[in-house]
Each structure stands twice: as C-alpha cells, then as structure tokens.
Amino acid sequence: MIAVLLSLVVLFFCIWLLIRWRKVKSYWLERGVPHYPPHPILGSLTFLQRENPSIWMRRVYNDFKAPYVGMWQFWRPALVVNSPEIARRILVKDADVFRNRFLSSGKSDPIGALNVFTVNDPLWSKLRRRLTLVFTAAKLRSLNGITIAKTKDLVTRLEIESNKPELIDLRKICTDFTTDVIGESAFGITSNSLADGDSIMRRVTREFQAFNLHRGLSWSSIFFFPELVDIFRFSFFPKDTMKLLRKIFRTVVEQRGGYDKDIKDARDLLDALLKIKKEADMENEEMTEDILLAQAAVFLLGGFDTSGAALTWTMYELAWNPQYQERLYEDILNLKRKIGNRGFDSTVLTEIGYLDCVIKETLRIYPPMGWLDRIATKDYKIDDKLTIPAGTAVYVNGVSMQMDPEYFPNPEVFNPDRFLPENERTITPYTFMPFGEGPRNCIGMRFAFQTLRQALAEVLLKYEIKVIPDTPKPSEIEIEKNGMFYMPSGKMSVHFVKRDNEFVS
Ligand code: HEM
Known part of the structure; x- marks a missing residue:
C-alpha cells in the first residue's frame, strides 16, 4: 500500500x-521574445564557468540582433536588453522602478550584503546620498597626494622590472599600483605593494582575484541565483579577506581616536566614512561598523581590479598602436614643458583631453563590467508587445552595444579619436556606458579617471611602451572564464623603453 x-x-x-x-x-x-532554447535545469546559465558572461552577452546580441532577448536563470525568466532607448528608460527615466540590482549577497554575509553595490532600497538611497559626498571633486583633490606618490612608485617599479631578464607581468604591476592607491585612500594605512611586491592590502586583493571552484560558484550564485547564497553560505568577499580587513579597519579607527572623534577635514575615504557615522548618529540613523566596513571593502575590492585592468589594457593597446601613443606623448610632453617645475596633478591633467579619449576607448573595448544588472520592482511595460512582471531581472547589454559597428564603426579597432569632442558628440546616447548610467552608476568613476590619468601621464612621459615580438595581439589575449567581470586571464607583457627628453634622467 x-x-x-x-x-x-x-x-x-x-x-x-x-x-x-x-x-x-x-x-x-x-510572448514572441527571441531566445536560445533553455537547458532543462540550468535554463540559459550553461555558459557559467565556461565562458565569460560578457562574451556570452555578445553572442546573444550578435545571434539575435533584437532589442531584447529572453533568458532563464535556471527556470526563472530574465531579460537581456540590447536597445539604447530601452536602456535609457531602465537606467535613467524609470530608475525608480529599477532602483535595485538583481544580484544579492544574502543574509549570512553582512559585509557582502551591506555594501552600496549589493544593498537594496531604502538602505541604498540613504547610503548613496551620504557616500556621494565622499567622492566630490574637492575630496578627490585631497586624495590626489596619495595617487601622485604611488605613481612615482609605479615609475620606479617599472624601471626595476625593465632591467630584469624575465618578461614583466603588466596586470600584476598595475593591480599592485591600484591596490596601493585605493588601499591607502580607503583604509588609511600604508600600502607598499609596488615597492615590495607585497603588502597586507595586496594579500587582500590577491585573495579576491584568486579563482577556484568555490569562488566561481559563489559569484555565479550571487549574480544569477541569490537564493542559493544563504543555503551554501557563499560570500561576496572571501571570508578570510574580510577577517583581515576588519582587523585593519578596527586598528586604524582606534588609531584615529575612535568613532567619537571630531573630524573637520576628511583626509581620506576612511575619515569621510567616520564623518558619515557621526552625522548618521546625530540623525538617529543606524550606521554600524559592518556598514562602514562594507563600504571601505567595496571601494577597495570594486575599484582595484577594474582600474588595474583598465590601466593594463590601455598600456597594452598603446604599445600595439604607436601612432596614438605618440600623439598622447606629445600632449603630455607639451603640458610638462608648460607647467615647468610643477608636477602633474589632477587639476593640470584635465588639460590633456586626449588622455580621456584613450581611457574611454580602452573601456569601450574592455569594460570590466560588461552588463548592467537591475530588477523590476513592479510590472513594467518594455514596449507595446512586452510587459515584464515585478521581480524580473534585466541585464543591459553594454559591452555589446559598445562593440556594435552601427554605433562604433570598425569596433574591433582601437581608435581613441572616436572620443575627440567633435566625434563624441555624434555617439548614440546610451551605447557607451562603461561606468553604468543613472542614479546607480559607478560612484568611483571620477576617482578611477584621476588615478588612470596620473599613472598614464607619468609613465608615458618617461617611457615608450613597445610590443615584445611574438606576444599576442590585444584581441588574442584570453579572457577569464570563471569570473563575472571582463578581465584578461593570460599574461600581458610589454617593453618599457626610456624616453629621450629633459624630464628623464
Ligand atoms: C575603470 C574603473 C571602473 C569601472 C569601469 C567601473 C565600473 C562600474 C560599473 C559598470 C558599475 C555598475 C553601474 C551600474 O549598474 O549602472 C559600478 C558600480 C560601482 N563602482 Fe565602479 N568602476 C570602476 C572603478 C571604481 C572605483 C575606483 C570605485 C571605488 C573607489 C568603484 C566603486 C563602485 C561602487 C561602490 C559601485 C556601486 C554603486 C551603486 O550601486 O550605487 N568603482 N562600477
């Protein structure tokens, strides 16, 4: 029976x-929406751990050539958006409906779940309002001293590495540099990865970069199936990394006189966070150590690899495209001659418009975050044919629009001239979004530009970057399969050859 x-x-x-x-x-x-047939268990997620999500996004874009494409996260429907006009509505015009990201780091991981990247409204709005003040032009100028000092270390490191017989690992050096810049700015402790090839901060960022099956599964689940995060106790940042960061954070806060100390002028991002804590306390708004630490952690871990990869790709592309390198070098040299003894800083470097053209062109081809993640908080009419129900994840396919020949002719070709003012004006809006768009865009964008401009100006003034024979072309560099971000996995090496000008000894 x-x-x-x-x-x-x-x-x-x-x-x-x-x-x-x-x-x-x-x-x-x-619903008449184009799609690949779903896998009976994984839905559309068969690409995970096999293909970088940005590469998958490009395949979807090119295969369907449709304004939007349906996908499934396991059995849950989600939408990939390929149209700049729909992207504008989701990211900007109707941002109130799409205020949150779909990704989530669950409750078992307080630091991963409470940072401004992962957190949902209403906490997100409160945090973002306060954190925006951390990244004002004046605050960034006060951080410029750190970037200038670290850029000098970068030039010295390149000199040392160039004299070694083995090929340099460009990405390693660039992420040593960005670890030092952001580590010191966000945590207020000396970070000497460039000088020593190691530091406590670099230990943290190295662990973050390391990929194994567990990290791969954690990220896949945080981004595409957050319900599994708590079940398997996955975490956004590696747990040991967080323990170490918490220790550093507590020590520095204590050294600065604790949470009660009055801070008039914030010297760095940590001071700015402590100031936020005082202001929040006065307004009876909860601002725990976990929340503060989560923000410092996301500045470091969200900023070092994105900026480091951007610097790596820029130098690599300049080596392969000497005509643009020479054009940029001339502008840098002329500015240096004009300012005489004054060093480069964030104010004078804005005079070299071509620096930004080069950085933007790099981020067009190699956007670290190729797609922008949002969730509909209520039913939303995409167009006359399609309304998505509340809870549907949408992925704005930025990387694919940035590589679409309709918007960027010969998209595979590195050509910074696309971003000269007269050309940039003609770019279709919402087809170039390496820092995202709307209220949830990248809060560290100006900081990233400041860091990249400084590094490129100092390095290119002193060195010509040259291709090493028999090394892969930029388009042949392998992209990381296991991670969520669009990052190189293969080693990238170039020669740094000293320039012959009055500023080089
Ligand atoms: C080249 C460097 C960088 C790139 C390409 C980049 C790109 C992005 C992108 C695409 C987003 C998502 C935007 C959206 O969904 O609309 C984002 C968010 C974010 N980025 Fe960056 N980023 C960079 C550097 C940085 C740095 C240096 C920091 C911190 C110091 C930072 C902190 C953040 C934070 C906190 C968020 C979440 C903002 C929010 O949800 O309110 N990023 N970034």
Missing part, C-alpha cells in the same frame, strides 16, 4: 514537473 502511495506521489510530482517545465519553456515563446 505504502509502495503504491509512494509511486503515486512520485508520478504526480513528475507530471507537475513536466507541466511546469513546459510552461517555463514556452514563457518567452508565448
């Missing part, structure tokens, strides 16, 4: 599963 009952239960379950699967499978078909 029990065996019969059990068989019936299994039978009904199988029938239910089959009916449910048929419904899932026909979801986008019934």
Whole structure:
C-alpha cells in the first residue's frame, strides 16, 4: 500500500514537473521574445564557468540582433536588453522602478550584503546620498597626494622590472599600483605593494582575484541565483579577506581616536566614512561598523581590479598602436614643458583631453563590467508587445552595444579619436556606458579617471611602451572564464623603453 502511495506521489510530482517545465519553456515563446532554447535545469546559465558572461552577452546580441532577448536563470525568466532607448528608460527615466540590482549577497554575509553595490532600497538611497559626498571633486583633490606618490612608485617599479631578464607581468604591476592607491585612500594605512611586491592590502586583493571552484560558484550564485547564497553560505568577499580587513579597519579607527572623534577635514575615504557615522548618529540613523566596513571593502575590492585592468589594457593597446601613443606623448610632453617645475596633478591633467579619449576607448573595448544588472520592482511595460512582471531581472547589454559597428564603426579597432569632442558628440546616447548610467552608476568613476590619468601621464612621459615580438595581439589575449567581470586571464607583457627628453634622467 505504502509502495503504491509512494509511486503515486512520485508520478504526480513528475507530471507537475513536466507541466511546469513546459510552461517555463514556452514563457518567452508565448510572448514572441527571441531566445536560445533553455537547458532543462540550468535554463540559459550553461555558459557559467565556461565562458565569460560578457562574451556570452555578445553572442546573444550578435545571434539575435533584437532589442531584447529572453533568458532563464535556471527556470526563472530574465531579460537581456540590447536597445539604447530601452536602456535609457531602465537606467535613467524609470530608475525608480529599477532602483535595485538583481544580484544579492544574502543574509549570512553582512559585509557582502551591506555594501552600496549589493544593498537594496531604502538602505541604498540613504547610503548613496551620504557616500556621494565622499567622492566630490574637492575630496578627490585631497586624495590626489596619495595617487601622485604611488605613481612615482609605479615609475620606479617599472624601471626595476625593465632591467630584469624575465618578461614583466603588466596586470600584476598595475593591480599592485591600484591596490596601493585605493588601499591607502580607503583604509588609511600604508600600502607598499609596488615597492615590495607585497603588502597586507595586496594579500587582500590577491585573495579576491584568486579563482577556484568555490569562488566561481559563489559569484555565479550571487549574480544569477541569490537564493542559493544563504543555503551554501557563499560570500561576496572571501571570508578570510574580510577577517583581515576588519582587523585593519578596527586598528586604524582606534588609531584615529575612535568613532567619537571630531573630524573637520576628511583626509581620506576612511575619515569621510567616520564623518558619515557621526552625522548618521546625530540623525538617529543606524550606521554600524559592518556598514562602514562594507563600504571601505567595496571601494577597495570594486575599484582595484577594474582600474588595474583598465590601466593594463590601455598600456597594452598603446604599445600595439604607436601612432596614438605618440600623439598622447606629445600632449603630455607639451603640458610638462608648460607647467615647468610643477608636477602633474589632477587639476593640470584635465588639460590633456586626449588622455580621456584613450581611457574611454580602452573601456569601450574592455569594460570590466560588461552588463548592467537591475530588477523590476513592479510590472513594467518594455514596449507595446512586452510587459515584464515585478521581480524580473534585466541585464543591459553594454559591452555589446559598445562593440556594435552601427554605433562604433570598425569596433574591433582601437581608435581613441572616436572620443575627440567633435566625434563624441555624434555617439548614440546610451551605447557607451562603461561606468553604468543613472542614479546607480559607478560612484568611483571620477576617482578611477584621476588615478588612470596620473599613472598614464607619468609613465608615458618617461617611457615608450613597445610590443615584445611574438606576444599576442590585444584581441588574442584570453579572457577569464570563471569570473563575472571582463578581465584578461593570460599574461600581458610589454617593453618599457626610456624616453629621450629633459624630464628623464
Ligand atoms: C575603470 C574603473 C571602473 C569601472 C569601469 C567601473 C565600473 C562600474 C560599473 C559598470 C558599475 C555598475 C553601474 C551600474 O549598474 O549602472 C559600478 C558600480 C560601482 N563602482 Fe565602479 N568602476 C570602476 C572603478 C571604481 C572605483 C575606483 C570605485 C571605488 C573607489 C568603484 C566603486 C563602485 C561602487 C561602490 C559601485 C556601486 C554603486 C551603486 O550601486 O550605487 N568603482 N562600477
């Protein structure tokens, strides 16, 4: 009798599963939305750990050439948006509906879940309002001293590495540099990765960069199936890294006189966070150590690899495109001759417009975050044919629009002239979004530009960057398969050859 009952239960379950699967499978078909057929378990997520998500996004874009494409996260429908006009509505015009990201780091991971990148409204609005004040032009100018000092270390390091017989690892050096800049700015402790090839901060960022199966699964689940995060106790940042960062954070806060000390002029991002804590306390708004630490952690871990990769790709592309390198060098040299003894800083460097053209062109081809993640908080009409229900994830396919020949002719070709003012004006709006768009865009964008401008100006004034024979072309560099971000996985090496000008000894 029990065996019969059990068989019936299994039978009904199988029938239910089959009916449910048929419904899932026909979801986008019934709505007339193009899509790849879903895998019976993974839906569209078969690419995870096999192909970088940005590369998958480009495949979707090129295969369908449609304003939007349906996908499934396991059995849950989601939408990839390929149209600049729909992107504008989601990211900017109707940002109130799409205020939150779909990704989430669960409750078991307080630091991962409480940072401004992962957190949802209403905490996000409160945090973002306060954190925006951390990145004002005046605050960034006060951080410029750190960037200037670290850039000098970068030039010295390049000199040392250039004299070694082995090929340099460009990405390693660039991420040593960005670790030092952001580590010192966000945590207020000396970070000497460039000088020593190691530091406590670099230990943290190295762990963050290291990928193994567990990290891969953690990230995949945080980005595409957050329900699993708590079940498997996955975390946004590696747990040991967080322990170390918490220790550093507490020590520095204590050294600065604790949370009660009055801070008039914030010297760095940590001071700015402590000031936020005081202001929040006065307004009876909760601002725990976890919340503060989460922000410092996301500045470091969200900023070092993105900026480091951007610097790596820029130098690599300049080596392969000497005509643009020479053009930029001339501008840098002329400015240096004009300012005489004054060193480069964030104010004078804004005079070299071509620096930004080069950085933007790099980020067009190699955007570290190729797609922008949002979730609809209520039913939303995409167009006359499609309304998505509340809870649907949408992915704005930035990387693909940035590589679409309709918006950027010969998109594979590195050509910073696209961003000269007269050309930039003609770029279709919302087809170039390496820092995202709307209220949830990258809060560190200006900081990143400041860091990259300083590094490029100092390095290019002193060195010509040259291709090493038999090394891969930029387009042949392998992209990381396991991570979520668009990052090189292969080693990238170039020669740094000293320039012959009056500023080089
Ligand atoms: C080249 C360097 C960088 C690139 C390309 C980049 C790109 C991005 C992108 C695409 C987003 C998502 C925007 C959206 O969804 O609309 C983002 C968010 C964010 N970025 Fe960056 N980023 C860079 C550097 C930095 C730096 C240096 C910091 C911190 C110092 C930083 C902190 C953040 C934070 C906190 C967010 C979340 C903002 C929010 O949700 O309110 N980023 N970044």
